[in-house]
Amino acid sequence: MQATVYRSTGSWYILKNDKGEFLNARLKGKLKIKGITSTNPIAVGDVVELDEDAEEDSFVISKIYDRKNYINRVSPHNKNLHHIVASNLDQSLLFATLKDPKTSFGFIDRFLVTSEAYKVPAIIVFNKCDLYTDDEQQKFEAAQQRYEAIGYKIMKMSIQQKIGIDAVKNLLANKITLLSGHSGVGKSTFINEVFPELLLRTQEVSDWSGKGLHTTTFAEMFDLPTGGSIIDTPGIREMGLVDVPQHELAQYFPEMRAVMNNCKFNDCVHYNEPGCAVKAAVNDGVISEERYTSYLTIKDTIEDKLY
Structure with missing residues (x-):
């Protein structure tokens, strides 16, 4: 039976099935999700498969379907x-x-x-x-x-x-x-x-x-x-980025993404490289200085790992 996760408390989950019924369920053993390693294997919004647990008179989550995002x-x-x-x-x-x-x-x-x-x-x-x-x-x-x-x-x-x-x-x-x-x-x-x-x-x-x-x-x-x-969701004090390497960060600033292909070097990180189209756009007022400064601040907080 398919159901959608509506609430997660860490060990038990409240889900809603296709009939509109709310059910309680827990994880079946050590559920592993391909490509996802996180503190919570199941999140609110997930569509999952439920199996009945006759001994516990409840349900267990046996599968998670692919996430759209x-x-x-x-x-x-x-x-x-x-x-x-x-x-x-x-x-x-x-x-x-x-x-x-x-x-x-x-x-x-x-x-x-x-x-x-x-x-x-x-x-x-x-x-x-x-x-x-x-x-x-x-x-x-x-x-x-x-x-x-x-x-x-x-x-x-x-x-x-x-x-x-x-x-x-x-x-x-x-x-x-x-x-x-x-x-x-x-x-x-x-x-x-x-x-x-x-x-x-x-x-x-x-x-x-x-x-x-x-x-x-x-x-x-x-x-x-x-x-x-x-x-x-619970209030967030800080928004730490996950799996965003330094060399990809500019792609997630729409105004930088629009001009970065014009940079002289393919590996430009838009800091001190010559022929940088992003810095030129900042100087011309096309990209705001506030957003560019924010980009540099975020970039400096990302560990420079090899990807």
Whole structure:
């Protein structure tokens, strides 16, 4: 029997079968998935095969079907391992805030690189716009111009003031959408707007640290009344890249990908090589200095391994 994983707690899983029934299941022995070595062999969004376990009066997961895609990150517990956030996605929504808490543009760019690497279309939702001073408004407008120029959809929303909520909701219909971002940016509050009956726990941002507090412990999928599903995930403090070597990083910056074939050298990493088309585009204002600086920062954090 086929079923889709809706919730993962690490040892037991909640799944939904083709009849719309929710079932509990565990892994069958040491399930190995070809090409995937992660801290969690099964992720929310996976389509799996279930077998009945007569002795336990439950089900076991005996097979995982090929994933269309997935979002991956460095494990928060071990930087040498990685963790699959969710799989089989149509799009990802990154919730970002310019204050209470502040989302860095470096974090945003890392998320976009990950989405590009795993072929998941990404949308950035700037929440809490009711808190903007003139300074935050200018930062938002600059970010909107910067990201929309390279093809990303930018949304502005305030759940408290009921601004832009319907526009974000309309993006979700008939799609499987990953919701991600730091703790405290409003993911759970937004889900409570979409599903008032769920009453997900929400917490205020920590006064002493300015950082969000974790409210979601496990990734979980919810079906939308309009069709499609959303996957809520625990707040991410850092977005460590997985399996992105230095020489491939520029491919996941759309504005660099558009010009990098014009570089003089095939192995150009767009740092100090002569005849670099990317650096020329930065100098000409075609590529933003902020994005180029972000590229260099990310590149420096990637170990220069031989691939």
